Amino acid sequence: MNQSLHEPKYTIKDVAEITGLTKHTIRYYDDQQLIPFVSRDGRNNRLFSDHDLDWLRMVHSFxxxxxxxxxxxxxxxxxxxxxxxxxxxxxxxxxxxxELEAKIHAYNLQLMHIKEKKAYYKSVLAGQLNDTWNPVNNNPECGEKYDIPEHIHSASKAHVSP
Amino acid sequence: MNQSLHEPKYTIKDVAEITGLTKHTIRYYDDQQLIPFVSRDGRNNRLFSDHDLDWLRMVHSFxxxxxxxxxxxxxxxxxxxxxxxxxxxxxxxxxxxxELEAKIHAYNLQLMHIKEKKAYYKSVLAGQLNDTWNPVNNNPECGEKYDIPEHIHSASKAHVSP
DNA sequence: ATATTGACTTCGAGTAACTCGAATACTTAA
DNA sequence: TTAAGTATTCGAGTTACTCGAAGTCAATAT
Structure with missing residues (x-):
């Protein structure tokens, strides 16, 4: 437990530079009590230690x-x-x-769809196809069709005005 | 280009059920003009065709x-x-x-960190370790340390009150 | 005949997590 | 002495929902 880890070292500007977060966001996190040990100097300016950076990193990654x-x-x-x-x-x-695993899964799926769209546009641009696949007409560009549950059938609940 | 694709078939409730989106969200997307061809019945109720479902699927995946x-x-x-x-x-x-690729990358990184945390807690619970790794003391649970740029050195800009 | 149920509508307010700008204060360098 | 630079707080704005209220209409149950 190195004492120097708890010595205040960095201004908010430093921390913004180090972390890539904006000063606004860092202040917001501090206001929300997400970095519990941030100290202040004689002018009430925030001063961060390496330890505070650790916390901030944890918060950020969460x-x-x-x-x-x-x-x-x-x-x-x-x-x-x-x-x-x-x-x-x-x-x-x-x-x-x-949750992370689910997100990664969903994103990989979407990435597949995007790659298909990309390939499709490429072939249209190469002149091998015209845009009959355009979403305005019919749209197979975006992957999986929704599963339509059995109990929903055409116009089942569509009240047509008498 | 099947005409039946453009026939209104589903109520908003159906669509919510089919897509897993809430009725509120579907209405919101419609208000935002994200599903351009949604029709209405005699009572001003929204009526969706298969084609509208295609659009919605595209919007949703984006x-x-x-x-x-x-x-x-x-x-x-x-x-x-x-x-x-x-x-x-x-x-x-x-x-x-x-952007998707970047996100997937970031999420995989975070997943690694989470798995480390998990393993750490498991070994603490198994009694093999006590919690000296606790973020309160020092926090190596959360992965990559920030790179601290060279020009930022201890107390560089920390004005200590005179 | 009336009451309840249920589905729809619009509208407006609330929420999360920023994001930004304004007003103010202090120090230091020109 | 003025300008530049950094910090502070506060409050408003933004995005993308999320929710509930109030109202309308039609079918069903009593």
Missing amino acids: RVSGLPISEVKHYIAMCLQGDETIPDRAELVAKQEK | RVSGLPISEVKHYIAMCLQGDETIPDRAELVAKQEK
Whole structure:
């Protein structure tokens, strides 16, 4: 536990530069209590330590992966509380893992569709096809058709005016 | 070009059921002109054709992949305009491909970190470790450290009150 | 005949997570 | 002494939903 990790070193500008986040966002995270130990100097300016950077990195990576701020807050509260919260933390992390996997899956699917669109446009531009596939007419460019449940059949519920 | 594709068949409830979107969201997309040909029945109720479902599927998949509504709108406008917009459409699609790939990359990275956290908690729970790795003390759970640019050095800009 | 149910409509407010600009304050360099 | 640069807070704006209220209409149950 190096004391220098807790020595304030960086201004908000430094942190913005280091992390790639905007100063606005960093202040917002601080206001939301997502970086619990940020100190201030004699002029009330925020001063960040390496340790604060660690926290910020953690918060940032949780946010990038889609965890809402409220849950990041909850996670942080548990960290501050102590070892007895480890089972709960482990649970939250497992849930987040599932969500990430689902997202990666969905994105890979969408990437496939995009690649098909791209290939299609390429062949149209090469003059091998004309745009009969245009979404205005009929649109097979965007991948999977929806599954239409059996109980929904043409005009089933469409009340036509008498 | 089957005429039946353009026959109104589904109520908003059907569409919600088919797509998994909420009725609210579907109405919102319609209000935003993201489904250009939706018709109404004698009671002013929305009525969707298979063709409308195709559009909605396209819109939905663009949104899932993170394209802002404004750009989906732009894409739709180009589709409606005709073949001469194909180069621009291809460009938009290529840009979107890049973004998806970047996202998938970031998510995979985050997934790695999450798996590490998970493994760490598991070993703590198994009693092999105590929580000296806790983010309160020092936090190596969250992956990559930020690169700190050379020109930022300890307390470089930290004005200490005189 | 009337009441309930259920589906639709529009409208307007609420939410999350930023995002931005304005007003203000302080220091330092020209 | 003025301008540049950095910081602060505060409050409003944005995006993409998300939700509920209020109203309308038609079929069904009593």
